[in-house]
Amino acid sequence: MEKLIITAAICGAEVTKEHNPNVPYTALEIAIEAEKAYKAGASIIHLHVRKDDGTPTQDIKRFKECIEAIKIRCPEVIVQPSTGGAVGMSNAERVQPVELKPEMATLDAGTCNFGGDEIFVNTENIIKEFGQKMIIFDVKPEIEVFDKGMIDMAIRLQKKGFIKSPMHFNFVMGVNGGITASPRDLVFMVESIPQGSTFTVSGIGRYEFQMAAMAIIMGGHVRVGFEDNVYIKKGVIAKSNEELVERVVRIAKDLDREIATPHEARVILGLPKRKTINI
Ligand code: KMH
Ligand code: ZN
DSSP, rough: OOOOOOOOOSSSSSTTTTTTTTTTOOOHHHHHHHHHHHHHTOOOEEEOOOOTTSSEEEOHHHHHHHHHHHHHHHTTTTEEEESOOTTTTTTTHGGGGGGGSSSSEEEEEEEEEOOOOOOOOOHHHHHHHHHHHHHTTOOOOEEEEESSHHHHHHHHHTTTTTSSSSSSSEEOOOTBOOOOOOOOHHHHHHHHHTTTTTEEEEEOOOGHHHHHHHHHTTOEEEEEEETOOOEEETEEEOSSSHHHHHHHHHHHHHHTOOOHHHHHHHHTTTTOOOOOOOO
């Protein structure tokens, strides 16, 4: 089995210091969390950014500042900005970080309920627009899938030229309004992606480590982090994203799966070679 790519979703857009005081807001806090997660075994940092007071933003200058702060501490790590942002943001606002030409960025593949009255809107035209922009700026999309129909949308848009092949998916499982975090549904998702694709699994909340174990066994990759879950175990707040990554590393080692370095992750994901990787 190929080595395991661990993504750390260190910040998110919805989780706050009220949920866990260790959620990073400032560029310095974000860079410190990224470095700790990287040193623990993460090769990708999935990145949302905040204003200093914690308000989510997709401001390109803030992304640049945070990415540079991360790259000073861990130049090797792959930084994957979000184009999902926070529920309710405009498309123009969300897509900004793609213009920084990061190696990867997320591409959300459909609309879904997001708990309560929240709706995370990704129409077909938004996905086409973001996908095309990622092709122009040479950014590999991580296709965010909250339900099975979003896989079908991605396959259709790949055939129409809006997404390049091979595709890399992230199955986000357990959102209130998305697919459940169950073994049956994970098997269904894995069997639904085209041959040659890669996949990561993000289990939300208490499902984080159960889904991680299943992904490891099935040859997929794993995402953990405060964006998805703030607890290291039931009722115990994690001190850092590092703790969450360390737990995945322990599970992987027990299951005889080695951990990929960022360089190995680039090879597995087929990221294009760049002379310099500043961003
Ligand atoms: N914050 C969610 C509404 C992504 O990063 O692309 C969307 C999200 C997905 O987090
Ligand atoms: Zn995200």
